[in-house]
Amino acid sequence: MNKLVAIAGGSTLVYAGLALLMGVLPGITLSQTPAGPGVNPLTLIEAEGRDVYVANGCSYCHTQQVRPLTQDKVFGRPSAPGDFAYQTPELLGSERTGPDLTNIGARQPSAVWQYIHLYNPRAVVPESIMPSFSWMFDVVDKAPAGITPVPLPKAYAPANGVVVPSSEAQALLAYLMSLKQTAWQENKTTAGTPPAPSERPATTSLAATQAPSAGASAPTISGYDAAKGKQLFSANCSVCHQETGEGLAGAFPPLKNNAVVNDANPGAHIHNVLFGLEGVPVDGVKYESAMPPFSTVLNDADIAAIVNYERSSWGNHGKLVTAQDVAAERAKGK
Amino acid sequence: MQPAAHPSSVLKQKDLELARVFAAYTISATAWLVFATFIGILLAYKFGAPDFGSGAWLTFGRLRPIHTNATFYGWASIALVGLAYYVAVRSCRTQLYSVRLAWVGLWLFNIAAIAGTIALDLGYNDGNLEYREWPWPIRLIFLSALLVTAWNLVGTVARRTTDDIYLSNWYTMGGVLWTCIIAVVAILPWYQYGLGQVAVSGYYMHNAVGMWFTPLALGIFYYALPKLLSRPIYSYALGVFAFWTNLVFYPIIGSHHFLFSPLPWWLQTTAIVFSVAMLVPVLGGSANFLLTMRGRFGQMRESYPLAFIFVGVIGYLVGSSQGTVEAFRSMQAVWHFTNYTVGHSHLTMYGFVNFAVWGCIYALLPAATGKYPGQAGLALHFWMALVGSFIYVLSLSIGGTIQGLNWIQGSPFIQSVVDMGPFHVWRGVGGILMFLSHVVFAWNVWCMTYGPSARAAPLVPALARDDTA
Numbered sequence A: 001m002n003k004l005v006a007i008a009g010g011s012t013l014v015y016a017g018l019a020l021l022m023g024v025l026p027g028i029t030l031s032q033t034p035a036g037p038g039v040n041p042l043t044l045i046e047a048e049g050r051d052v053y054v055a056n057g058c059s060y061c062h063t064q065q066v067r068p069l070t071q072d073k074v075f076g077r078p079s080a081p082g083d084f085a086y087q088t089p090e091l092l093g094s095e096r097t098g099p100d101l102t103n104i105g106a107r108q109p110s111a112v113w114q115y116i117h118l119y120n121p122r123a124v125v126p127e128s129i130m131p132s133f134s135w136m137f138d139v140v141d142k143a144p145a146g147i148t149p150v151p152l153p154k155a156y157a158p159a160n161g162v163v164v165p166s167s168e169a170q171a172l173l174a175y176l177m178s179l180k181q182t183a184w185q186e187n188k189t190t191a192g193t194p195p196a197p198s199e200r201p202a203t204t205s206l207a208a209t210q211a212p213s214a215g216a217s218a219p220t221i222s223g224y225d226a227a228k229g230k231q232l233f234s235a236n237c238s239v240c241h242q243e244t245g246e247g248l249a250g251a252f253p254p255l256k257n258n259a260v261v262n263d264a265n266p267g268a269h270i271h272n273v274l275f276g277l278e279g280v281p282v283d284g285v286k287y288e289s290a291m292p293p294f295s296t297v298l299n300d301a302d303i304a305a306i307v308n309y310e311r312s313s314w315g316n317h318g319k320l321v322t323a324q325d326v327a328a329e330r331a332k333g334k
Numbered sequence B: 001m002q003p004a005a006h007p008s009s010v011l012k013q014k015d016l017e018l019a020r021v022f023a024a025y026t027i028s029a030t031a032w033l034v035f036a037t038f039i040g041i042l043l044a045y046k047f048g049a050p051d052f053g054s055g056a057w058l059t060f061g062r063l064r065p066i067h068t069n070a071t072f073y074g075w076a077s078i079a080l081v082g083l084a085y086y087v088a089v090r091s092c093r094t095q096l097y098s099v100r101l102a103w104v105g106l107w108l109f110n111i112a113a114i115a116g117t118i119a120l121d122l123g124y125n126d127g128n129l130e131y132r133e134w135p136w137p138i139r140l141i142f143l144s145a146l147l148v149t150a151w152n153l154v155g156t157v158a159r160r161t162t163d164d165i166y167l168s169n170w171y172t173m174g175g176v177l178w179t180c181i182i183a184v185v186a187i188l189p190w191y192q193y194g195l196g197q198v199a200v201s202g203y204y205m206h207n208a209v210g211m212w213f214t215p216l217a218l219g220i221f222y223y224a225l226p227k228l229l230s231r232p233i234y235s236y237a238l239g240v241f242a243f244w245t246n247l248v249f250y251p252i253i254g255s256h257h258f259l260f261s262p263l264p265w266w267l268q269t270t271a272i273v274f275s276v277a278m279l280v281p282v283l284g285g286s287a288n289f290l291l292t293m294r295g296r297f298g299q300m301r302e303s304y305p306l307a308f309i310f311v312g313v314i315g316y317l318v319g320s321s322q323g324t325v326e327a328f329r330s331m332q333a334v335w336h337f338t339n340y341t342v343g344h345s346h347l348t349m350y351g352f353v354n355f356a357v358w359g360c361i362y363a364l365l366p367a368a369t370g371k372y373p374g375q376a377g378l379a380l381h382f383w384m385a386l387v388g389s390f391i392y393v394l395s396l397s398i399g400g401t402i403q404g405l406n407w408i409q410g411s412p413f414i415q416s417v418v419d420m421g422p423f424h425v426w427r428g429v430g431g432i433l434m435f436l437s438h439v440v441f442a443w444n445v446w447c448m449t450y451g452p453s454a455r456a457a458p459l460v461p462a463l464a465r466d467d468t469a
Ligand code: HEM
Pocket: A094, B130, B205, B209, B210, B213, B214, B253, B256, B257, B275, B276, B278, B279, B282, B319, B320, B321, B322, B323, B324, B325, B326, B327, B332, B335, B336, B337, B338, B341, B344, B345, B348, B349, B352, B353
């Protein structure tokens, strides 16, 4: 009997101690992490949306933690302890089959895009392997007052009627829009905060960093970096305007043969990319959704590369621009 | 079931009861294996055909936790508990403390797994916290099954007629008792807010695999391997040493699931240090098993159970060493969040735990029931499972590395999705072989229990009590 007590009891006692030390105690301490400045609790509808997110296992494909690594810069600044004060359940995730969503509300604020994408991701990203969540939408003859039907491309739209988001989809959208990072805070309250990215040697170099960096060398007009332009376009613009530049009829305008893009004066083109556009007809068509501003996301050289890529692709023949042109337009302000 | 020997005495009656319990646990576990890996195939298929089965009930995010929880708590847990009971009774040369409790436990495990599966499919998911997604009331049912099992297992060992407690029982009793604590820590909510919950998740994920499946699988190795070879374990002392080091190091490494996260940096570093220290019990344990087999590896040609166990030992060694390498920050910078991790999960849970369970069932269940699977069935099961899982793990390891490098190079995200395409197809190919092997396994289990034995019961009564330790 004594042997049994020693082996079963002894090891269980040791284990209980370790479970307290490595599970419960860190849990107690870290549960008290104060919210970072500007981090707020979720509203009712946002919390409902989070339940939809959890019920359908979005976090098996999407993380919500930005690491202090160069390759994670595209997803925002590194996550800080204070970001998670109101995140229960925690949805940090362990796999990135799809992109990190920590800052998706800022990166992709267009409700129209989000709805089309949720209805069927392949309508906007043909290579996507994300499931379709079409059951969160209703097909009705006529959209009820105050609700705009989702402008689906023909190939994905039902034969009859229009598609409107159900309350589930609306809550989910509200939650996605709530996922916005606050400005970087030096969180000194938690002793164990990982060092800020600048203090740590970068493990890797990132070819196309999207963080604004002043003084990037401007490509000359004749030799603009086409590969870089294409890559930046794919990363930032193609989900709406599509790789073909043809946009999605009724949702996002084509840039192919677009008047502004082919205009000899690049002012409007650059301005729209920097500061976005809303409610302005494009080539005679009015769009429900908005063009998001990129002035805080991309630096002058990057915007010049994208603008030049658009101006010289899909049969377009716009005059090319320089980073200085972008800087000048940026200086003019909105 | 058809008794192989006449229940002519009380002793025989007890043996028969034990055989029934063992068989029932195995059959029930097998049903879960076939179900859960069918879901696995469906998931793998969805990577190539995301619009397939796109209703709410068949959506990826609901099926995935069904797959993981059903393999963990339906298949592996139930199978291991059945084996643990049998090993406890035989190695202690006694009888089950309570046959009734064993049945109660089996029902509780199954009720929990069925309720959990239904709940997840309806969208009741407890926060997407991996491996504890079942709503907490259902996890309480699972906890009660664990408590019943712990009581029964400890009670059985307490009734032993041997003086010593054979090593196997250290691991199995320990595993069940510790897991009761894991389950309680995972359920209580008071210290699980925000980042606090992240710390608990890290703790939970690795303790579920490291303090539940690992000790149970190792425990049954310590019984079945000497039994198959009719020679004692190479070093009993080394086994005891591995037991204590495993106990002390494993619970500390949980945070390696959240490297580079906002968890305190020192917590992450501690986890990495002990992930390296884990080499001690892993190398010690594997060496012990391999040395027990020394000079007898050729015997695998005749004995499939031995071959299964050998693969299991190698899976333990390779999978865990891989884990240590994966835990370094420099490696995590590439592999974290990629399919490489999924490869590791299957190398360990499949290459180690599954092969361990299969080897031990094939080694021990016929001894309990007196019925045997056919050689062809064994061969089919072994080779399809081995080749299938090899393809599965290899394709995800290569693909996952490419995925990680893509991100480092700063390619648009979708590039990593496109580049994984062919590897996801290969994973599916491996997965189909694995699934087919499980169907064959189910047939073999049938042969070993209610169905037609492929071999006449040996003249020496199978139920003869034998000692191994
Ligand atoms: C010394 C032993 C081991 C070490 C150091 C180790 C290390 C690791 C690390 C670092 C990860 C995280 C990978 C990532 O997210 O990038 C991981 C994940 C995992 N390991 Fe291990 N491992 C070990 C043994 C095992 C064993 C024996 C099993 C199974 C019985 C196992 C099952 C898993 C599973 C299922 C995951 C995936 C968790 C998830 O993200 O959902 N590991 N392991």
